[in-house]
Amino acid sequence: MAITIKDVAKKAGVATSTVSRTIQDHSSISEKTKKKVRSVMKELGYQPNLAARGLVNKNMRTIGVILPVSDGTVFKNPFFLEMIRGISKACNEKKYMVALASGTTEEELLESIQTMSKGGRADGFIVLYSKQKDRIIDYLHKENLFYAMIGKPYEYENEIVYVDNDNQLAGKDATDYLLALEHKKIAYIDGNFGQMMSSERLSGYKQALLSAGINYNSEYIIQGKSTNLSQKETIKELFSSKNFPTAVVAGDDLIAMELIYSLKEINLRIPEDVSIISFNNSMFAEIVQPTLTSIDLHVAYLSEQVVEKLIEFIEGKQTLAIKIILPHEIIERNSCAKLNKIT
Structure with a gap:
């Protein structure tokens, strides 16, 4: 079994960050400690990987941005495009370059990241998603690479730098907003409940309903790609029924926009028949008709913060894993109306 940085740290009685x-010959570490650590490295036969040696030479200054596994649709999602743009802007200001890591399968994505890390092509990584049983996170963690996440991690929460919104609260606030408009039959439609973000918002949705004394209806919870024909049929079937929901919490603006088109096909009007609130406050929220009430997650600031904290870690200015939770804000537009005004 290969000797890892954790083995060296344990033998030397220091933290892995030390x-x-x-390895970086950082000035924050005393010469006495460096000598001790190097002695243990030699004793155990530990060899830093190419990425670590690149750090010593200080010749990379590149951040790898890891996108979720996708068939290409991720590049059509304004949320990810805005994050990439925000990260690129923040990296430019810090004199770092950006390299994207993507793949149509988990194996393909992992291979891309391994090529970047073993080839010394990145100082650290930013992961733009969070899901359970993720081989990518396991690899980054096992290899002791510098990385940060946008979103709350499923594992290693106290060992990872991450920046996020309070998604459970955001899901609750979205549902409470519709409840305040006197809606009781509220659906939740999202693309992927395997993501931490989606599962937390769903939890907030359920919490809001239960707090209002309403038992959530499992038929009102729909997941899966909105472009999937079976999901479109499920949505049309639900909203064609006598007991159709009068309001929807949509996972993002793109899902909400596609929902509007689907409901128009069965002659339902927004917001006269169905109110919709969504997340991200992207450009779609303003161009779709009617314009969308959407929760602004302040993506630009979120991106700026994750870059800043990761670079502090890379450059040795920060040694503790920290988390930052940013506020959200409901931006009211024309896709929601009070129930008693439209019935």
Whole structure:
């Protein structure tokens, strides 16, 4: 079994970050400690990987941005495009370059990241998603690479730098907004409940309903790609029934926009028949008709913060894993109306 940085840290009685900074010959580590760590590295036969040696030479200054596994639709999602744009802007200001890592399968994505890390092509990584049983996170963690996440991690929460919104609260606030408009039959439609973000918002949705004394209806919870024909049929079937929901919490603006088109096909009007609130406050929220009431997650600031904190870690200015939770804000437009005004 290969000797890892954790083995060195344990043998030397120091933190893994101390070993990393010794490899970088960082000024924050005393010469006495460096000597001790290097002695243990030699004793155990530990060889820093190419990425670590690149850090010593300080010749990379590149952040790898890891996108979720996708068939290409991720590049059509304004949320990810805005994050990439925000990260690129923040990296430019810090004199770092950006390299994207993507793949149509988990194996393909992992291979891309391994090529970048073993080839010394990135100082650290930013992961733009969070899901359970993720081989990508396991690899980054096992290899002791510098990385940060946008979103709350399923594992290693106290060991990872991450920036997020309170998605459970955001889901609750979205549902409470519709409840305040006197809606009781509220659906939740999202693209992927395997993501931490989606599962937390769903939890907030359920919490809001239960707090209002309403038992959530499992038929009102729909997941899966909105472009999937079976999901479109499920949505049309639900909203064609006598007991159709009068309001929807949609997972993002793109889902909400596609929902509007689907409901128009069965002659339902927004917001006269169905109110919709969504997330991200993207450009779609303003161009679709009617314009969407949407929760602004302040993506630009979120991107700026994750870059800043990761670079602090890379450059040895920060040694503790920290989390930052940013506020959200409901931007009211024309897709929601009070129930008693439209019935």
